[in-house]
Amino acid sequence: xxxxxxxxxxxxxxxxxxxxxxxxxxxxxxxxxxxxxxxxxxxxxxxxxxxxxxxxxxxxxxxxxxxxxxxxxxxxxxxxxxxxxxxxxxxxxxxxxxxxxxxxxxxxxxxxxxxxxxxxxxxxxxxxxxxxxxxxxxxxxxxxxxxxxxxxxxxxxxxxxxxxxxxxxxxxxxxxxxxxxxxxxxxxxxxxxxxxxxxxxxxxxxxxxxxxxxxxxxxxxxxxxxxxxxxxxxxxxxxxxxxxxxxxxxxxxxxxxxxxxxxxxxxxxxxxxxxxxxxxxxxxxxxxxxxxxxxxxxxxxxxxxxxxxxxxxxx
Amino acid sequence: xxxxxxxxxxxxxxxxxxxxxxxxxxxxxxxxxxxxxxxxxxxxxxxxxxxxxxxxxxxxxxxxxxxxxxxxxxxx
Numbered sequence: 001x002x003x004x005x006x007x008x009x010x011x012x013x014x015x016x017x018x019x020x021x022x023x024x025x026x027x028x029x030x031x032x033x034x035x036x037x038x039x040x041x042x043x044x045x046x047x048x049x050x051x052x053x054x055x056x057x058x059x060x061x062x063x064x065x066x067x068x069x070x071x072x073x074x075x076x077x078x079x080x081x082x083x084x085x086x087x088x089x090x091x092x093x094x095x096x097x098x099x100x101x102x103x104x105x106x107x108x109x110x111x112x113x114x115x116x117x118x119x120x121x122x123x124x125x126x127x128x129x130x131x132x133x134x135x136x137x138x139x140x141x142x143x144x145x146x147x148x149x150x151x152x153x154x155x156x157x158x159x160x161x162x163x164x165x166x167x168x169x170x171x172x173x174x175x176x177x178x179x180x181x182x183x184x185x186x187x188x189x190x191x192x193x194x195x196x197x198x199x200x201x202x203x204x205x206x207x208x209x210x211x212x213x214x215x216x217x218x219x220x221x222x223x224x225x226x227x228x229x230x231x232x233x234x235x236x237x238x239x240x241x242x243x244x245x246x247x248x249x250x251x252x253x254x255x256x257x258x259x260x261x262x263x264x265x266x267x268x269x270x271x272x273x274x275x276x277x278x279x280x281x282x283x284x285x286x287x288x289x290x291x292x293x294x295x296x297x298x299x300x301x302x303x304x305x306x307x308x309x310x311x312x313x314x315x
Numbered sequence: 316x317x318x319x320x321x322x323x324x325x326x327x328x329x330x331x332x333x334x335x336x337x338x339x340x341x342x343x344x345x346x347x348x349x350x351x352x353x354x355x356x357x358x359x360x361x362x363x364x365x366x367x368x369x370x371x372x373x374x375x376x377x378x379x380x381x382x383x384x385x386x387x388x389x390x391x
Contacts, residue, residue, distance in 0.1 A: 055378065056363040083378060087325035088364045090354060095363040167354075170361035185379065192380070286354070 002038075006031035025213030032127070032205045032251065037194075039126045040119070040201070044193055047081075047118040048186035052177050054081045056092055063109070064100045068152055071105035076144040079112030080137075086114065086280040093287045097160065098169040104152020110284075111300055112144035115275035119197060123250035124270070128257075135311070136267060143271065143303040150299055151292075159292035200248030208251035212258060221260030231265045232308035236301055239272025249273050263315045268308025275300055316346040316391060321357045321377075322366035331366040331380045338386035346390070 006027050010016050016023035059082045063075055084092070089110070096106040116137055125133035177185065224231045242249055253266050276297060284293060318335055322328025332350060339346045351357060351369075360369055364378030368386065375381075375389045 057361070060363065083364065085325075085327075085364070085378075087323065087327065088378065090323060091357055091365060092363045094354065094358055095361070098358075163355075167358050170359045188379070188382070 002031055002035055006034070021213045025209045028212045029205055029209035032208065033202060036123065036126050036201055036205065036251075037198075039122045040194060040197075041190060043122050044118055045186050045190045048189040049182055050081055051083045051189075052182040052185055054078065054083075056082055056084075056088075056095065059109070060095055060099050060101060063096065063105055066102070066105055068102065068104060068149060071102060072108040072145045072148040072152070073141075075101075075105045075108040075148065076112040076116075076141045079109045079144060080116045080141075082109075082113060084113035086277065086283055089280060089283050090286050093284070094164055094167050095169060097164060098167055102152055103157055103160065104148045104150075106148075107151045107296060108144045108148025111147055111275055112141060114277070114280070115144065115271055116140040117246070117274060119193070120246040120250065120270060120274050123201075123247060127250060127254040128266075132263070132267075136270065139267065139307045139311075140271060140275075143275070143300065143307060147296075147299045147303050151296060154295065156292045156295065159289040159295075161287050161289060164287050197247040200245050201251070204245075204248035204251035208255035211252065211255035215255075215259050217259055219259040220256055224256065224261040224265055226262035226264065226312040229309075231262065232268050232305050232312065235265045235269035235308065236272040236276070236304055239269050240276045240278060242273045246270065246274050262312045264308045264311030264313070267311055268304050271304045271307065272301070275304065316344065317371055318346050318348045319351045319369040320348070320366060321351045321360065321362055321369060323354065323357070324352050325365070327380050328366040331368065334381060334383050335368065335386055338383045338390060341383065342387055342390050344390055 007018075009030060010023055010027040011018050014026070016026060018024075059078045062078065063071060066074060093106060093110070096109070097103060101109075121133050121137065124136050222228070224235070250270065253261070253269060257263065257266055281293060281297065284296075288296070318339070320328060320332045320335055322331070328350070332348070335348055339348065357365065357367070360367070360374055362369075362374060362377045366380060367377035368375045368381055368389075370389060370391065376385070
C-alpha cells in the first residue's frame with residue numbers, strides 16, 4: 001500500500017525515472033518516512049498507556065529486597081515498561097537503593113531502561129524487520145541481566161557516593177489515574193516525543209535514502225563487514241557520543257547494512273548508542289564514585305562487543 | 316499556597332515552571348512558586364521521576380510536564 005503510494009508519487013506525479021538514482025532515493029525517503037511515522041505514532045501511544053500502569057515508585061516496590069538473578073531478570077523486564085529519562089536518573093537511583101533494591105538489580109534496570117526503548121524498537125522493526133527487533137530486545141535484556149549480576153557480584157556498594165546511603169526518602173503515594181487520564185497522558189507523551197524526534201527521523205531517513213541511492217554497494221564491506229574484527233569495538237566507540245539519537249541513527253545504519261555493514265556490528269552499534277551515553281555518565285557521577293562508573297561502562301561495553309561478535313558469527 | 320517545582324534543572328523542569336507561572340496568573344490566585352533543585356529535598360518527597368509538582372507539601376504530578384490546564388485543575 002505505502003510502497004505503491006510512494007512509487008506513484010515519485011514516478012507518476014513527480015516524474016522521476018524508476019531505477020534512476022534520484023528516483024530511487026526519493027522513493028525510499030517517502031516510503032520510509034511515512035512508514036516510520038505511522039509506526040511511531042501508534043506504538044508510542046500504546047506504550048505510553050502501558051507505562052501509566054508502571055510508575056517508577058511501583059517498580060521500586062516490586063524490586064525492593066529481591067534476590068539476585070530473579071531480581072535482575074525482573075529489573076531488566078520492568079526497564080522496558082517503566083518510563084525513564086536520563087535527567088531523573090539520580091532520584092531514581094537513590095530511590096531504588098534506599099528502598100533496598102540490590103545494587104546489581106538497580107544496574108540491570110538502569111541498563112535495560114534506555115537500551116530497550118520503544119523508539120529504537122520501532123525503528124528497528126520498521127527498517128530491519130521484526131526478527132532483528134526481537135533479537136535486539138532479547139540480547140538487550142541479556143546484556144542488562146548479565147552486567148547487573150556481574151556488578152552485584154563485585155560487591156561495589158562502597159563505590160556509591162556516601163551521601164546516597166544517608167538520604168531520607170519520603171513516601172509519595174502512587175497517584176492512580178483514570179482511564180481517561182491515561183489516554184490524555186499518552187496523547188501528550190506521544191506528541192512531545194514526536195516533536196522531539198521528528199527532525200532526527202527526517203534527517204536520518206534522508207541521509208539513509210542518499211546512501212541507498214548514491215553510495216556503491218559493498219562500499220563498507222571491507223571496513224565494516226564481518227571479516228574485520230575491529231569493526232565491532234569501533235562501532236561501539238562511535239555509538240557513545242550519539243546518545244539519544246536512535247531515531248536518526250537507525251535509518252543511516254540501515255542503509256549502511258545494504259552497503260556491506262555486518263548485522264552483529266549494527267546491533268552492537270545500536271546498543272552503544274542507546275545504552276552508553278556521556279550525558280548519562282555525567283549525571284550518574286552524582287551518585288557513583290569513579291571506579292563504579294568505569295566498571296559499569298566497561299562491563300556494559302564489553303557485553304555489547306560480545307553481542308556484536310556473536311551475531312556476526314551466526315547470522 | 317506554596318507551589319514547588321522539583322527537578323535538577325533539566326529543560327522539562329523549566330517548561331513546568333513556566334506553565335505553573337501561567338496557570339497561577341490565569342487563575343488569579345496568589346501563590347509562592349519555588350524551584351527545588353537539591354536532590355535531598357526532592358528525595359524527601361519520595362519523587363523518583365522529575366519534573367514533579369508539589370502543592371502545599373503534596374505531590375500532584377511527577378515525571379511529566381503538566382499543562383497549564385492540568386495545573387489550574389489542581390490549584391486550590
